[in-house]
Amino acid sequence: MAELAALLFDVDGTLADTERDGHRVAFNRAFAEAGLAWEWDVPLYGELLRITGGKERMRHYLEQYRPAATLPGDPSDWIADLHRAKTRHYEALLGEGGIPLRPGVERLLREARDAGYRLAIATTTTPANVSALLENAVGPEALHWFEVIAAGDVVPAKKPAPDIYHYAMEKMALDPAWCIAFEDSHNGILASKGADLKTIITVNDYTRDHDFDDAELVLDSFGEPQQPFQVLSGSPAIVNGAEYLDMALVKRVHSG
Numbered sequence: 531m532a533e534l535a536a537l538l539f540d541v542d543g544t545l546a547d548t549e550r551d552g553h554r555v556a557f558n559r560a561f562a563e564a565g566l567a568w569e570w571d572v573p574l575y576g577e578l579l580r581i582t583g584g585k586e587r588m589r590h591y592l593e594q595y596r597p598a599a600t601l602p603g604d605p606s607d608w609i610a611d612l613h614r615a616k617t618r619h620y621e622a623l624l625g626e627g628g629i630p631l632r633p634g635v636e637r638l639l640r641e642a643r644d645a646g647y648r649l650a651i652a653t654t655t656t657p658a659n660v661s662a663l664l665e666n667a668v669g670p671e672a673l674h675w676f677e678v679i680a681a682g683d684v685v686p687a688k689k690p691a692p693d694i695y696h697y698a699m700e701k702m703a704l705d706p707a708w709c710i711a712f713e714d715s716h717n718g719i720l721a722s723k724g725a726d727l728k729t730i731i732t733v734n735d736y737t738r739d740h741d742f743d744d745a746e747l748v749l750d751s752f753g754e755p756q757q758p759f760q761v762l763s764g765s766p767a768i769v770n771g772a773e774y775l776d777m778a779l780v781k782r783v784h785s786g
């Protein structure tokens with residue numbers, strides 16, 4: 531078994547709970563600004579999350595929920611414009627400072643870095659969103675913690691396709707056997723497993739009921755020393771009494 535060399539992180543839902551109070555709100559602000567009487571409420575957004583990628587999600591909504599809408603010009607251009615506005619609103623929202631990293635995330639990133647592990651991001655979200663999150667939740671230095679930030683349209687097929695993980699590993703010249711992935715959703719684990727990666731899941735309110743049968747470990751959060759995680763599934767021998775995710779546990783999962 532290859533030794534662990536790199537940790538590959540999803541962003542939305544894994545590093546931070548960005549969907550309900552971040553992306554969803556930004557979409558709604560962009561709709562309102564464009565004069566559209568569209569409102570993605572919390573349950574509807576949960577359904578729409580089946581489609582990864584903001585542009586793809588808007589196209590799906592348009593086709594399935596607003597088939598009678600008449601658009602000024604080419605639908606792809608119109609969606610791209612609306613999505614640019616959504617990204618602007620998302621960045622502004624994060625600038626207001628309301629979205630922290632999930633418990634234990636910063637601690638684990640720092641421990642991994644200090645121990646010499648290589649870090650990367652593999653996400654469907656737009657690159658500017660990753661920068662906005664890290665800059666606001668940690669500080670500008672956090673952007674340099676990641677050797678590769680693989681994000682958005684850099685690959686044509688978004689998650690659940692494995693392409694974004696393949697892209698990140700190719701840039702790092704690493705095989706999946708040397709890596710481990712961190713995800714929060716069914717689409718995410720389809721992507722990571724499609725790239726042959728061992729995967730640790732942390733669920734959130736939108737993904738708690740998703741199918742994570744293929745995950746090596748499913749937790750409710752990374753946990754902190756004073757804020758233990760709950761193990762939702764995983765081998766007790768590997769968890770070995772741990773109460774929060776540290777590199778010792780990550781290594782046991784990887785080699786288990």
Ligand code: XBP
Binds near residue numbers: 542655
């Ligand atoms: C995240 C997403 C993203 C965000 C929006 O999926 O699906 O689309 O909701 O980002 P994952 P953009 O966590 O599996 O990577 O609007 O920038 O696409």
Ligand code: MG
Binds near residue numbers: 544
């Ligand atoms: Mg995610």
